[in-house]
Amino acid sequence: MVCRLRLDKRAEYLELHSAVWPGVEAMITECGIRNFTIFVRGDVLFGYYEYVGDDFEADQARMAADPVSQQWWSRTDPCQFGFDDDAPDGARWQELDEVWHQD
Amino acid sequence: MVCRLRLDKRAEYLELHSAVWPGVEAMITECGIRNFTIFVRGDVLFGYYEYVGDDFEADQARMAADPVSQQWWSRTDPCQFGFDDDAPDGARWQELDEVWHQD
Numbered sequence: 320m321v322c323r324l325r326l327d328k329r330a331e332y333l334e335l336h337s338a339v340w341p342g343v344e345a346m347i348t349e350c351g352i353r354n355f356t357i358f359v360r361g362d363v364l365f366g367y368y369e370y371v372g373d374d375f376e377a378d379q380a381r382m383a384a385d386p387v388s389q390q391w392w393s394r395t396d397p398c399q400f401g402f403d404d405d406a407p408d409g410a411r412w413q414e415l416d417e418v419w420h421q422d
Numbered sequence: 423m424v425c426r427l428r429l430d431k432r433a434e435y436l437e438l439h440s441a442v443w444p445g446v447e448a449m450i451t452e453c454g455i456r457n458f459t460i461f462v463r464g465d466v467l468f469g470y471y472e473y474v475g476d477d478f479e480a481d482q483a484r485m486a487a488d489p490v491s492q493q494w495w496s497r498t499d500p501c502q503f504g505f506d507d508d509a510p511d512g513a514r515w516q517e518l519d520e521v522w523h524q525d
Contacts, residue, residue: 360505402463
């Protein structure tokens with residue numbers, strides 16, 4: 320997944336991610352997400368993770384309902400906006416398509 | 423790593439990657455690269471892999487010297503160009519920095 324980083328909030332975003340809240344990390348794990356990395360280049364953020372559960376929609380909904388995660392996103396959301404030039408208002412992370420994979 | 427895809431060569435790039443040459447895949451494995459995925463959104467390509475060897479520079483040099491890989495790149499290079507607006511001529515894949523990681 321990919322989104323844009325507001326350059327005036329770049330330092331704030333990096334600072335937040337130097338110490339992601341334990342409750343946020345715990346919820347990510349509880350919701351079946353593994354090997355999660357966020358990368359940056361310029362104003363582009365790229366997120367990669369692997370889902371090991373069996374109901375992605377339900378796990379995503381569970382995370383979305385978590386108050387600690389909501390509080391975290393209230394800090395990170397203002398740093399981010401949609402990747403596409405014509406992304407809808409309020410869009411942030413947008414998914415990519417897989418071209419090729421080799422284990 | 424990230425680069426741009428020439429939109430007039432998008433179909434060609436995707437077609438090539440629907441059947442990556444066995445010799446290319448074998449060299450990738452021999453050079454210590456695992457869990458390699460290429461993703462696309464619009465004109466942006468993202469590449470993610472994990473290196474499991476102990477001399478990344480030497481393994482990259484070995485791959486660069488491989489005739490089959492060179493032949494492959496002669497097909498893929500014309501489809502790609504540098505990600506940054508001010509990328510040097512000839513640049514293609516450019517690396518990102520890690521912001522955060524959780525196993």
